[in-house]
Amino acid sequence: xxxxxxxxxxxxxxxxxxxxxxxxxxxxxxxxxxxxxxxxxxxxxxxxxxxxxxxxxxxxxxxxxxxxxxxxxxxxxxxxxxxxxxxxxxxxxxxxxxxxxxxxxxxxxxxxxxxxxxxxxxxxxxxxxxxxxxxxxxxxxxxxxxxxxxxxxxxxxxxxxxxxxxxxxxxxxxxxxx
Amino acid sequence: xxxxxxxxxxxxxxxxxxxxxxxxxxxxxxxxxxxxxxxxxxxxxxxxxxxxxxxxxxxxxxxxxxxxxxxxxxxxxxxxxxxxxxxxxxxxxxxxxxxxxxxxxxxxxxxxxxxxxxxxxxxxxxxxxxxxxxxxxxxxxxxxxxxxxxxxxxxxxxxxxxx
Numbered sequence: 387x388x389x390x391x392x393x394x395x396x397x398x399x400x401x402x403x404x405x406x407x408x409x410x411x412x413x414x415x416x417x418x419x420x421x422x423x424x425x426x427x428x429x430x431x432x433x434x435x436x437x438x439x440x441x442x443x444x445x446x447x448x449x450x451x452x453x454x455x456x457x458x459x460x461x462x463x464x465x466x467x468x469x470x471x472x473x474x475x476x477x478x479x480x481x482x483x484x485x486x487x488x489x490x491x492x493x494x495x496x497x498x499x500x501x502x503x504x505x506x507x508x509x510x511x512x513x514x515x516x517x518x519x520x521x522x523x524x525x526x527x528x529x530x531x532x533x534x535x536x537x538x539x540x541x542x543x544x545x546x547x548x549x550x551x552x553x554x555x556x557x558x559x560x561x562x563x564x
Numbered sequence: 565x566x567x568x569x570x571x572x573x574x575x576x577x578x579x580x581x582x583x584x585x586x587x588x589x590x591x592x593x594x595x596x597x598x599x600x601x602x603x604x605x606x607x608x609x610x611x612x613x614x615x616x617x618x619x620x621x622x623x624x625x626x627x628x629x630x631x632x633x634x635x636x637x638x639x640x641x642x643x644x645x646x647x648x649x650x651x652x653x654x655x656x657x658x659x660x661x662x663x664x665x666x667x668x669x670x671x672x673x674x675x676x677x678x679x680x681x682x683x684x685x686x687x688x689x690x691x692x693x694x695x696x697x698x699x700x701x702x703x704x705x706x707x708x709x710x711x712x713x714x715x716x717x718x719x720x721x722x723x724x725x726x727x
Contacts, residue, residue: 405583412590455645466697469673501643525640526697 415448417535418464420476424507424514428462428544429476429534444536445476445544447529455524457503458482460546462531465505468519474528477505477515483524490517501525593622595707596638598650602679602686606636606716607650607706618708619650619716621701631656631675631696634718636703639677642691650703651677651687652719663689673697 410416420429420443429443447464451457457479467473481487481504486495498504502521507513516522534540588594597616598607607617621638625631631653641647655661655676661668670676674693679685688694706712 402580402583405580405587408587409583409590412587466695467673468695468697469671471673471696499643501641501645523640523642523695523698524645525642526695 413449415446415450416529417444418447419444423512424509425462425476425478426509426512428478428508429531441537443534443540445531446533446535448532449529451530452527455527457524457527457530458546462544462546463505463527464529464531465522465527468522468526475505475514476531477507477513479503480506480516487516487521496521503527591623593620593624593701595620602681602684603636603650603652604681606652606680615709617706617712619703620705620707622704623701625702626699631699631702632718636716637677638700638703639694639698640700642694642698648700649677649686651679651685654678654688655693661688668693 423430429445432441457463459479459482461479462476463479464474464476467475481498483498483500483502485498485504487498487504488495498521502523504516504521506515506517510517531544533543595618597618599616601608607619625635631637633653633656635653636650637653638648638650641649653675655670657670657672657674659670659676661670661676668676670693674695676688676693678687678689703716705715
């Protein structure tokens with residue numbers, strides 16, 4: 387027999403679980419799908435098929451790092467796009483404030499201003515990143531990617547590794563200026 | 565026992581209220597204090613007063629990012645991501661601003677913010693246009709001290725916009 391008090395209890399429980407879910411996803415961690423190939427082969431190593439959502443990688447984005455803003459080289463982060471504020475991008479941080487980055491196809495070097503960072507995708511041929519829109523303020527970052535959660539055969543930790551090419555470019559610049 | 569149940573109920577009620585409070589502050593609106601005099605006389609009109617202004621900050625605008633000229637917004641400082649600043653939007657993307665270093669076009673997805681008190685304000689004239697993604701909310705009302713409770717108007721400043 388479904389009594390009003392039973393219904394009321396069900397309502398209260400689902401409301402509470404909904405709130406807990408919202409708070410956890412806002413402040414602790416959430417799972418998001420990755421679209422596009424700019425982070426191959428780390429994320430989405432294969433071409434997107436028509437199945438879309440089922441075959442894209444889903445990653446765990448943790449938001450505890452936002453309280454201290456402790457990011458470092460090699461972290462994969464989710465951030466709001468500086469030119470189109472409704473979209474979010476996923477890229478890897480290759481340089482932090484104070485580092486020098488050599489601009490591709492020219493002899494210029496850019497120093498990353500205070501409070502900003504330089505992000506690049508692991509797949510440079512297919513990635514819209516700081517080489518197009520410049521360094522981004524760290525305040526735009528919305529979370530750090532730690533693990534791949536789907537598909538099951540690719541579940542694992544996402545490494546924070548220093549990309550080889552970027553390292554060479556930064557060292558090269560420091561040698562020129564010293 | 566009876567008392568254990570009562571304590572558990574009180575505990576659950578507090579957790580429930582806390583959760584609702586956290587969700588509302590994160591997503592809909594909150595109250596925060598204003599420090600400094602870069603927005604005089606709109607906020608903190610007198611130096612050395614004992615009470616800072618507290619304002620109501622609404623976050624409904626973040627869903628659609630519907631900002632306009634003259635809105636007072638709170639955003640993360642682009643030079644120091646741990647701090648937040650409050651300034652007025654003077655120009656949106658596509659507008660031209662005349663600055664000491666010439667005429668600047670505000671790029672897509674950015675806006676130009678300035679404090680009402682131009683003499684003592686660290687704003688876009690120093691750090692350039694800011695991406696709209698840095699904005700945390702829009703200020704609508706002053707809620708404290710009681711004699712200064714009022715709505716914040718969308719005042720469009722006259723100087724600064726070249727065309």
